Amino acid sequence: MDLDTLTEIEVTALIKELKYFLKNPQIDVPMFGQYKHEETILDKLNNIEYKFKTYRGKLDTKYSIHIRFLDNNKHLVRLCINGSNHINNDGVKVSGNHIHIYKFDGKEQTDYAYELDKFPFDKDDDLAESVSNFIKFVNIKKNTV
Numbered sequence: 001m002d003l004d005t006l007t008e009i010e011v012t013a014l015i016k017e018l019k020y021f022l023k024n025p026q027i028d029v030p031m032f033g034q035y036k037h038e039e040t041i042l043d044k045l046n047n048i049e050y051k052f053k054t055y056r057g058k059l060d061t062k063y064s065i066h067i068r069f070l071d072n073n074k075h076l077v078r079l080c081i082n083g084s085n086h087i088n089n090d091g092v093k094v095s096g097n098h099i100h101i102y103k104f105d106g107k108e109q110t111d112y113a114y115e116l117d118k119f120p121f122d123k124d125d126d127l128a129e130s131v132s133n134f135i136k137f138v139n140i141k142k143n144t145v
Contacts, residue, residue, distance in 0.1 A: 097123035
């Protein structure tokens, strides 16, 4: 599997594939204030390592969560809450609350953005709730490998 040219079917399979934290995760999200946390996760079936990252800056309601491939640093999935609007390469515009999913268009890889209405996320969720929903969405188990 070439992580630089994944098909939509491969992307869907990778999102659904069971992943594990390599170490016992210490994900204690405070209610307020800046927060940054990173963990390494592993898809044992495909032998793919990812970085799982959560970030909240000075605004408590603005944050992002993602998993990206360790090999090429490209995102598989990234959730953005209360960020900037996004315009995809094909001209489709989405609001500041969106999810990016890896997409290869035949020439290059992009993080295509989608509105949240078809995904298990809500712009009104706090960061801790979104982390929990994200972990479920990308199928990460908290027990280590």
